[in-house]
Amino acid sequence: MGIIEERGERTKWFMEARFGMFIHWGLYAIPGRGEWIQSDEQISREEYTKYFDEWNPVRYDPGEWARAAREAGMKYAVLTAKHHEGFCLFDSRYTDYKSTNTRCRRDLVREFTEAFRAEGLKVGFYYSLLDWHHPDYPAYGDMYHPERNNEACRGKEHDFNNYLTYMHNQVHELMTEYGKIDLLWFDFSYEGHTGHDWRGEELIEMVRALQPGIIINGRLEANGENYGSVMTDDPNIFSGDFACPEMIIPPSGLKTPSGRQIPWEACFTLNNNWGYNPMDLHHKTAVQIIKKLVECTSKNGNMIVNVSPTAKGEIPDWQLMVLSEVGRWMKRNGGSIYGCGSSGIEKPEWGRYTRKGNYLYAHIMEESIGAVALPGIKGRLKKARRLSDGFEMLKMTPWVAREFPDCEFINYGTPECFSFSVEETADTVIELELSTAAE
Numbered sequence: 001m002g003i004i005e006e007r008g009e010r011t012k013w014f015m016e017a018r019f020g021m022f023i024h025w026g027l028y029a030i031p032g033r034g035e036w037i038q039s040d041e042q043i044s045r046e047e048y049t050k051y052f053d054e055w056n057p058v059r060y061d062p063g064e065w066a067r068a069a070r071e072a073g074m075k076y077a078v079l080t081a082k083h084h085e086g087f088c089l090f091d092s093r094y095t096d097y098k099s100t101n102t103r104c105r106r107d108l109v110r111e112f113t114e115a116f117r118a119e120g121l122k123v124g125f126y127y128s129l130l131d132w133h134h135p136d137y138p139a140y141g142d143m144y145h146p147e148r149n150n151e152a153c154r155g156k157e158h159d160f161n162n163y164l165t166y167m168h169n170q171v172h173e174l175m176t177e178y179g180k181i182d183l184l185w186f187d188f189s190y191e192g193h194t195g196h197d198w199r200g201e202e203l204i205e206m207v208r209a210l211q212p213g214i215i216i217n218g219r220l221e222a223n224g225e226n227y228g229s230v231m232t233d234d235p236n237i238f239s240g241d242f243a244c245p246e247m248i249i250p251p252s253g254l255k256t257p258s259g260r261q262i263p264w265e266a267c268f269t270l271n272n273n274w275g276y277n278p279m280d281l282h283h284k285t286a287v288q289i290i291k292k293l294v295e296c297t298s299k300n301g302n303m304i305v306n307v308s309p310t311a312k313g314e315i316p317d318w319q320l321m322v323l324s325e326v327g328r329w330m331k332r333n334g335g336s337i338y339g340c341g342s343s344g345i346e347k348p349e350w351g352r353y354t355r356k357g358n359y360l361y362a363h364i365m366e367e368s369i370g371a372v373a374l375p376g377i378k379g380r381l382k383k384a385r386r387l388s389d390g391f392e393m394l395k396m397t398p399w400v401a402r403e404f405p406d407c408e409f410i411n412y413g414t415p416e417c418f419s420f421s422v423e424e425t426a427d428t429v430i431e432l433e434l435s436t437a438a439e
Contacts, residue, residue: 068315076121188222200220246266274306298342335356350365383395
């Protein structure tokens with residue numbers, strides 16, 4: 001079996017799931033100015049230590065997080081086991097810079113995995129390839145290191161191979177001490193640090209040997225703006241199993257040059273920061289999240305949405321409210337998302353199509369005047385039902401039908417020229433059962 005076939009087998013559950021939770025959590029929650037604060041404000045390692053000294057998330061209850069994810073309709077979750085700051089939420093034997101050495105004395109990763117598995121969700125780890133705390137990670141002159149301009153660091157020698165051994169050892173811990181891990185989300189590669197520079201072949205081979213079924217993203221050779229050779233017809237070992245465009249949905253999904261669909265996952269924040277930032281009030285709404293989840297699904301992609309817990313360990317109330325509203329929609333309409341993908345039909349003007357087998361889902365995001373035109377399915381519509389409640393949609397032939405020979409038409413009632421008020425929702429989903437070619 002080749003790389004592409006193996007990737008297809010590994011990602012089956014992922015492509016069925018479609019919707020996940022990202023969790024960015026670390027010391028940066030204390031200053032509350034985003035997860036890149038140490039780099040953005042060029043805070044030295046010594047000064048940043050004050051946040052380690054006070055870390056104590058007394059309200060951390062991963063069971064509550066897991067229930068919120070499940071009730072939102074999410075099927076998997078990814079936690080930042082270590083972000084760029086180098087602080088570990090797990091009990092690594094290779095560093096003292098970890099949660100079990102703080103005032104909380106807890107292995108936060110272990111509690112996460114146990115709680116999310118108990119709710120039936122698959123679990124994944126985010127692990128930063130960068131590390132601004134480790135003494136052998138190059139500092140002066142680096143593109144991102146907080147001390148890139150610190151003259152005291154000029155000329156300081158670093159044994160980068162020593163850092164790589166440390167990093168590989170930590171990944172080994174995560175792959176061996178927390179049970180079955182479903183997903184590994186590396187972050188990220190950049191100039192001078194990509195692929196071979198991470199001893200990437202060795203790293204991937206180790207992970208695959210320890211967790212044969214795990215899926216891995218492609219950032220050993222790429223960053224959020226570059227998808228690497230995962231998009232080529234002949235992917236390499238660094239390509240991983242899926243691409244992960246950040247804060248954008250690709251206009252037509254992601255395909256190889258020959259047109260083969262590849263697994264991909266758009267990752268989003270609920271405001272404009274991954275880490276906790278209470279001053280960032282640019283909140284996305286549940287309606288936005290629902291519509292963007294539908295868009296990703298219609299393009300054969302997934303969507304993972306980030307929550308940003310506080311330093312005390314709580315997901316902000318406004319984020320929980322958004323997830324709850326999304327969950328109410330998913331409870332009634334999740335059948336149009338899970339296991340669905342592209343319809344192969346051009347995007348209709350009133351919304352989007354998703355498809356699973358001979359069931360086509362019309363996501364009506366703009367109500368019509370009179371009958372709803374369903375392009376691309378003429379002569380194939382067996383029945384139409386509103387997905388949320390099974391309500392019969394009536395097939396009709398309005399006078400204008402002869403001008404649109406590829407369309408079927410439906411409406412909520414009769415006569416066909418009437419417009420009907422429907423319950424306000426981000427997206428009214430109509431399940432269309434189509435005849436197969438053999439019928």
